[in-house]
Amino acid sequence: MTRADPPQVTGRTRVMFIMGDPISHVVGTAVLNRAWEAAGRDMITIPLHVRAADLPHMLDTIRRAPNVAGTGITIPHKIAARKCVEHVTEAARRAGAVNFIRRNADGSLTGHNVDGEGFLAGLAAHDVDPAGRHVLLAGAGGVARAIAFALAGAGAASLTIRNRDKAKAGALASDIAASGTAGTCALGTTPGQTPEILINATSLGMAEGDPLPFSPPEIGAAMAVAEVVMTPAETPLIAAARDAGCTVVPGRAMMDPQAALVAAFLDGDPA
Numbered sequence: 001m002t003r004a005d006p007p008q009v010t011g012r013t014r015v016m017f018i019m020g021d022p023i024s025h026v027v028g029t030a031v032l033n034r035a036w037e038a039a040g041r042d043m044i045t046i047p048l049h050v051r052a053a054d055l056p057h058m059l060d061t062i063r064r065a066p067n068v069a070g071t072g073i074t075i076p077h078k079i080a081a082r083k084c085v086e087h088v089t090e091a092a093r094r095a096g097a098v099n100f101i102r103r104n105a106d107g108s109l110t111g112h113n114v115d116g117e118g119f120l121a122g123l124a125a126h127d128v129d130p131a132g133r134h135v136l137l138a139g140a141g142g143v144a145r146a147i148a149f150a151l152a153g154a155g156a157a158s159l160t161i162r163n164r165d166k167a168k169a170g171a172l173a174s175d176i177a178a179s180g181t182a183g184t185c186a187l188g189t190t191p192g193q194t195p196e197i198l199i200n201a202t203s204l205g206m207a208e209g210d211p212l213p214f215s216p217p218e219i220g221a222a223m224a225v226a227e228v229v230m231t232p233a234e235t236p237l238i239a240a241a242r243d244a245g246c247t248v249v250p251g252r253a254m255m256d257p258q259a260a261l262v263a264a265f266l267d268g269d270p271a
Helices: 028-039 052-063 078-082 090-095 115-125 142-153 166-179 216-221 236-243 258-266
Strands: 014-020 043-049 068-073 100-103 109-112 134-138 158-162 197-200 224-227 247-249
Touching: 014 028, 014 052, 028 043, 028 258, 043 068, 052 068, 052 078, 052 100, 052 109, 068 258, 078 142, 090 109, 090 115, 090 142, 100 258, 115 142, 115 224, 115 258, 134 142, 142 158, 142 166, 158 166, 216 236, 224 236, 236 247
Parallel strands: 014 043, 014 068, 134 158, 134 197, 197 224, 224 247
Antiparallel strands: 068 100, 100 109
């Protein structure tokens, strides 16, 4: 099989990064580059290993580089990056985290968050609808915050947030309640109600030997189990859920819909 010619990178090519620590697990660069090529965009996305202490400096470099369109932000920088930009969209403000940053013509940076919207689209692609369902979410970090707001806004019957730092989980629930976006979603465990959808929004599953974020009985009782970890493609949680007969939504599902959302953002929507 003949491989397609690689995209030609010239001085006119717009550059975009994805910054994280570690970076070896990232698959979003390939997803985005395929999307740019299919759309005829002269742009390339490159993974960049950035330590936490260096994040402000790397973002300042983007401010000073007119041919850089922006950057993606992944673990563990999503919350810290929110504090390093001049402007944020409403989605980023609600989540308190950003996963994409646009460089504006004046060199200022705007942070956005498409994790929540991308996650809901990934659920829909696997015929999972959180509306009216009881959801148990593991995690309260950057990606978990975006997903939690999205689930509450999508009409989940209840949303229970589980995190090692219980105060952090409680703060996220309070933020959702205060935002007015929860609608009829009950924030917290409904007495006697078994969670129907389990979502892992932690890094558990990235490293060999990680424990499952949910117990086997919880997995066995769920109708659907979703993951945010993309590498490995089949985490121990997804394997256990598949064996239990659950509908499974792998981590990659939330990334695939994001290319179109990121393209619109880079073009100025939302401003």
